[in-house]
Structure formats: structure tokens, C-alpha cells
Amino acid sequence: MYLILKLNFLIGLLLFSILSFAGKIEKIEINGLNTISRGTVLNYITMEVGDEISSNSLRDSYSSLSKTDLFSDINLYEKDKKLVIELKENPTIKFIEFKGYKEDVILSEKIVTDIKQNFKLKPGDVFVKKNVEDLIRELKKLYETNAYFKTTISFSSVLDEFNRIGLEFKITENDRALIEKFEIVGNTIFDDDDILDLFNMGESDFFILNYFTKNDHFSKFKLDSGVKSLETKYHSVGYLDFSIKKLDIKYIESSNKLNIKVSIDEGKEYKVGNISFSGEILEFSQDFLKKYITFSKGESFKRSLVVKDLKSLESFFQNKGFAFAKIDSEVKQNMGALDVNINISLGDIVYISRIEISGNTTTQDDVIRAKLDVIEGQKYSLSDIKESLNNINRSGFFSNVDYQIKRRVDSPDNIDIYLNVEETKTGEISVGLSHSNSTGAAINAGIKQNNILGTGKVFNAAFSNSSAVKELSFYFKDPAFNNQNHTISYGLFDRSTDASNLDASTYTINEKGFIFGYGIPIASDSDIFSELKTANISLTCGTDLLNIYEVTQCNSDDSLDSSFSLTYSQNSLNDAFFPTSGTNSRIESVIGVPFSDFKYYKAGLSYKKYGQIFNDKVLKFSTRFNLASGYGGDDLPFFKRFYEGGSSSIRGFDFNSLGPKYANDKPKGGEVSIISSIGIASKVDILGIDNENMRLIGFVDAGTLSEKVSNFNFNDLRSSIGIQLSWLTPIGPIGINLAQPIIKKSEDKTEVFAFELGAKF
Secondary structure, eight states, rough: HHHHHHHHHHHHHHHHHHOOOBBBBEEEEEEESSSSOOEEEEEEEEOTTTOBBOOHHHHHHHHHHTTTTTEEEEEEEEEEEEEEEEEEOOOEEEEEEEEEEOTTTTHHHHHHHHHHHHOOOOOBOOHHHHHHHHHHHHHHHHHHHTOTTOOOEEEEEETTTTTHHHHEEEEOOOOOOOEEEEEEESSSSSHHHHHHGTOOOOSSSHHHHHHHHHHBOOOOOHHHHHHHHHHHHHHHHOOOOOOEEEEEEEEEEETTTEEEEEEEOOOOOOEEEEEEEEEOTTTTHHHHGGGGGGTTSSBOHHHHHHHHHHHHHHHHHHHOOOOOOOEEEEEEEEEEEEEEEEEEEOOOOOOEEEEEEOOOOOOOOHHTTTTTTTTTTTBHHHHHHHHHHHHHTTTTTTEEEEEEEEEEESSSEEEEEEEEHHHOOHHHHHHEEEEETTTTEEEEEEESSSSGGGGGOEEEEEEEEEEEEEEEEEEEEESSTTTTTEEEEEEEEEEEEEGGGGOOOOOOEEEEEEEEEEEEEEETTTEEEEEEEEEEEEEOTTTTTTSSTTHHHHHHHEEEEEEEEEEEEEEOOSSSSSSSSEEEEEEEEEEOOSSSOOEEEEEEEEEEEEEEEEEEEEEEEEEEEEEEEEOTOOOOOOOGGOOOOOOSSSSSSSSTTTTTTTTTOOOOBBBBBEEEEEEEEEEOOSSTTOGGGEEEEEEEEEEESSSSSTTTOGOOOEEEEEEEEEEEETTTEEEEEEEEEOOOOOOOOOOOOEEETTTTO
């Protein structure tokens, strides 16, 4: 129909050109408009009153109106010195519906909304049949890409008396074609299984497993991704000529199955030839620069190593002040090997002119600047900037920290740093009930603020009343109370502990006292902290503790427990809640001072290390060692012993349940404990919750507890395996553990499920 209309117009245009006159347009008459304004039409034509009509101007006006997609019929001609434009408007879309599809099989409500927008088919748009044809073609392609080859798409429309059209698409998805056979041909370097694993799809797994993995579900995206991974795998071991000879996807309609064959040509293996450096190498020798290169002559050429080393070399120069250093490589064949020339472009050394901070609606600028390893006026250093970001992240005040650098137009050798932070919840006021696997049900009230009025100071006031612990405490900490970032802290506490409700021996201890601490930074990520703690203790022992060697400790109703501790801590983690790199170590020593009624010492060492593996997973290793004993002829007070077992120790065992027992089966605790753990964390999305704040962790815990240093024995080792869900919620981090002991003793008490407040990865 469109071609016939165009042909009629061209015939009319030809006749007009033969019979044309030299007169001018005295009037423009437009017929057929209903919803489109006269002004809109006049904007698209190339003629106006007073112009002479020509075949060219008519053709140009017709072409311009056609491109608008506003009209299904267009006719232009001259009559009695008038330009007559006769139009038939395309209908406007009244409604559009998609029926028959199953949500989230291929289409979803969001995708349908995007389709209407992208193809200009939403209500109120002008209807253009070509847009419908394009949409149907893209939908079929989308379904076929995911192996729904038998999907049918039909279209119908209804036009009302107001030139409005309703559109309906009916989709019949039918069954998905499943992969029956997936094979690789031409490989000799890697086994079939090594290659097929790259595609994340293939022949069906064992039927129960396949129900979850859906391994036989074809996806064009997975296929393309697998091909890309295959190329990378060969390039990474020096096979740079690798290619896909043929990718054959055969659809068997009768069985609705797919057979996929990937034929490859591995090519030859290339070795590294000569390695050289050019460009702005300054005073650095070739041999010095080669220290930053991890590949050497004669080895298989691995592109991934080259890219990594170029980045390492670039960072080296950026730490020397060359903020805009660029390092690239040129590879040339030479007698079957690949010579690598690394070109260095440094530019000028730049200095930091200004640091601007934004996004901190509560935290004061000075608090953030105190954590920076860079200041205005110093030479640019990439490592110092990254460490500054880590310092800010470790504060726990912010959920996101990023930065930009911009060269100053007026001074090219100076840059400005724009630091943007996103604040997170750092405090809470709580009144209510809670439950813990360790302390049971409790009535709680408190104020907890780790960033008072944005000053970075800490204030905690808490009241807790549970069957195990009753506590009233106040604590204040200023991490930068002078211009040298020294830390001062102090607090008061009144605590009553019923150990029988903590799965320990039967005693009750009441403590009233104060603490005073002072810390000195020794590096940007480490400090030394000392603390004096003094408490008046009232101890009441149960019958299981009376008449045994602890009797001298039980006889004291009003005792002074005063101790001094010295702690070295180092923290290079890149995040306070979910770190992906860095270490956190702590060495602590505690001694009961000579004028105290209890003479003992404690020593502890803890270490955590995080690193990324498999691109998006995080590996954590942690270990801690605790040692305690009495001195001056005194035994270690039994209530100062270590207890292990539970969610913060060896998961899968009851809280405080491990180690030697009293006659009544209550744990004694011990003077030595060693606990280690390995975990792998992955982001997880549950019920649409933002996976940036959630991790699923697989872990293995192991450790041992000994009553005395002298009888320490690794035969008492316990171990467990399990999974943990860690979630950073608006009320703080929580953890849910499922664990199963794998090394235990018959008398051990186990706990498969545990819930923990304040849990971090």
C-alpha cells in the first residue's frame, strides 16, 4: 500500500512538472488533521506562502512528512495558486498488552515496560506498523537466543472511531530446547572437561543435581561468554593464534533438542623473546625495571601476565608522583618468539593542590582528613591515596568511599582530589527485648554512637538484664583527642554474671569498677593502646566449686581486681564489615597488678587475612592463640579462664562447652586455647535484598582448649564445617550459622543452628 501511494505521488509529481506554472503560493490548505496541529505540518514542509512551487520542493516536503511516521497517507498538489496537503493520520496507541508469557521465563514486567519504551509502542505514541514488525522480530530473536525455538508470537489490533488503536501480542512459549550433546573438537592442550566447564552449560547433570544447576539449558549469552573465556584460556598460555574454526548449533525439531559442536584451532605456542623498555625511563636501568616484570625470556607468552605487570609498573611511577603515567607494550614476532617492548610515558610530576570532601552530612571534615595519608602540597602518590581510602573505610562511618583526580587548568603540574563519601548508620537508641544463643533472653536499653555529632568520638551507655548477665555501663572514647591523634578512653561499669547460665560452672560474680585507656598511633594502620581496669569483685561459688582447690578464691567476698593491659593492633583491611583484602592482627598482654588480690597474666595473639579468589570470592584465614596463668605462687583465678565453643569460636558446638569438665559436667575452661578458621565468602541475593550488604560464607573451624599449659595436647582438637549468612542490616550486622562438627568427642554438646548479633565476616 505504501509503495502504491508513493508511486501515485511520483506520477502526480511528474505531471505537475510538465504542467507547472511560474506563479507563487498564495495559500496553504491542509486537510485531514485531527490530533496533529497545523503548525507541526508547516514545520516539516520546505515551502511557505510566497514561494514558487517546484518538483524539488514538493518532493522534499513529501520526504520530510514521510519521515515523521505521523501519517499513513500523504498527498501534495497545487490548485488555483494554493498548495494543498491532504493527510491521513496514523492512529495513536490506546493500549498495548502482552499475554501468554510466564513471568521471568524470558520476559518480565520490567522487560515488557522497556520494550514498549524502546519500540515507541506505549500508550499515547503514534502507531507505526514498522515498529510492531521490528518488535516481533526482536522478541523471536530473544526467545531463540534462549532456545525457545517453538515460541509463537501473534499480533492483533482494534481501531476505534476516534482513530485510537489497541494492540495485543499473544505469546505461546512452549517448551525450551535442551542440550542433548555438547562437544569440543580439536583440543590437545586442555582436556574436554576443562574446556566445557568454561561454558557453564552442557549436557545434563545427574537428574537431581540438574534440577538445581539447569546445566542443559542453552543460553546464547553463556555460549558467547564461554567462547571468550576459551580464547582467554589459550592466550594465557601462549597460544595467540587460537581461533574458533566452527561453531555448530544444530536444532532437532522432532525431539526439541540441541547438539552443539565447537571446533577449534589451537595454533602454535609462542615464547617470550627479548624484553626491553623505551620512552621516559629516567635514571632507572633496564635491569631495575625488569624487577617489576614477572615473565622472562623463554617462557610461554601469557598476555594476562603482561597486563598485570604493566599495571604494577604504572603504579610504581604513580607512587613517584607521576599521576598520569601510562605504560603500554608492543609485541613483535622474531624468529618464532615474541619480543616485548614496554613503552613508558610519564609526563610531569604533579602535586596535590586541594582536597575537597563531599557527601559527609554528619561527619566533620576534620575527622575524615585525620585519616588521610595525603595532604595538600605533597607529591602525588597512588598508594597513599589508596591507603587513605582504606583508613576511611575501616572507620565504619561510611558505606561507600570513592575519589576523582582532576588536573588544574591553570597549573598542569597540580591536581585536585575530590573525595566523595556515603555515610552509614553509626549509632542507635534501643529499648526492647533480645535473644542470644550465649546469654539467652534479655531486656535491653542503650545508646550507642560511634560518631558523636560527626566528631568521630565514641559513646556507649547500656543497660541489659538477662538470666546470665545484668549490666549497667558507660564508655567514652576519643580517637583523636590531641593533634597527634592519640586516643583516650574511660568508662564505668556495674556487671553481674551468673556463669551457670553461660554453660560454665556455678558461680556468680559482681563487678563494679572503671577503665581508663590511652593509645598512640605508630603508623597509619597500627597503634599501641594501654588500659588500666580496676573493679571491686564479689564472688559467690556454688557447691561444685567449694571444697576444691578454688576454695581460696571463693572465700573472698570483697576483692580488688586491678589489671593493666598493653595491646598492639594493626589493621590494613579495606572495609569495616565485608573486607576483600588486607590483614588485621592484634597482640595483647594483661597482668594483674601487684597490689591486686588476683595475680595473673594473660597473653593473646590474633591474625586475620583476606584476599580475593575466583574474581568475585573472598578467602579469609583467621587464627588466635590465648595463654593465661597465675604468678607469685597464685593460681589463675578460675573465672579468668578461657572458654571455647559457639558462634564466635568453633561453630557447631554449644557455647562455652568445650574442654575439661567438672564432676557436674560443667566446663572448667582452660589456660590455653588455639582457634583457627578458613572461610570463603560470596555475595548473595535473597528475596531481592541488595547483595552488597549480604554474604554467604562457607567455613571450616578448628581448635583446642587445654586446662593447663603443662598438659596441652593437640589430640583434644575439635573441628566443624558449615555455612554462615552475614547481613549488614539497618540495626547492625547479624549472622546465622549452620554448622556440623566433623571432629568431636562423645561427651561434646553440639549446636547445629546459631544466631549472632554483631557478626562480621
